[in-house]
Amino acid sequence: DTGVSQDPRHKITKRGQNVTFRCDPISEHNRLYWYRQTLGQGPEFLTYFQNEAQLEKSRLLSDRFSAERPKGSFSTLEIQRTEQGDSAMYLCASSSRTGPNTEAFFGQGTRLTVV
């Protein structure tokens, strides 16, 4: 069990460009979450997958954001036409299929800077 892996760890992009982040959850975890964290704030929920199905999306998630989890394994989060306000740490987490009360395990995060 190698934990939740996120790639890249850091991304600097120019405003208006598209970026894509990848998350590899703990193997056999069927639940996957994306959160965004800005300085001085706690993680804010973005979206949630159970297997390959995207079951919930935050109202914070604008149309420029899209997430996928093909085949219920890794997930990608894409931001189109990035804005400076998108600068944040993007966190991925996963939790187990066994039982309803298991905790989420987080990756190291991808820090996005939009210049």
Next chain:
Amino acid sequence: AQSVAQPEDQVNVAEGNPLTVKCTYSVSGNPYLFWYVQYPNRGLQFLLKYITGDNLVKGSYGFEAEFNKSQTSFHLKKPSALVSDSALYFCAVRASGGSYIPTFGRGTSLIVHP
């Protein structure tokens, strides 16, 4: 809707002294409660959880937390603080019968002075 309040942005404590980081929550139904720790430029690490049963929960690195249903609180405690405990601490809640998505507080910065 579920929410978490961490009323202190920062807690300062001397090494060797007991520490408490406060958390109160709001949720429909029974809560599942969690504490996480975050070191600079890192993801969140799970510390402990309350699901049911004994109100005093023990977790990693000597931390424990006490669930108080009447006060809707889940304060994090440690009998003797270490300088290495200095980090950001986040409390999270989700409803037992609701979605699987935890809601996090804003975090509390714990500073342990030598």
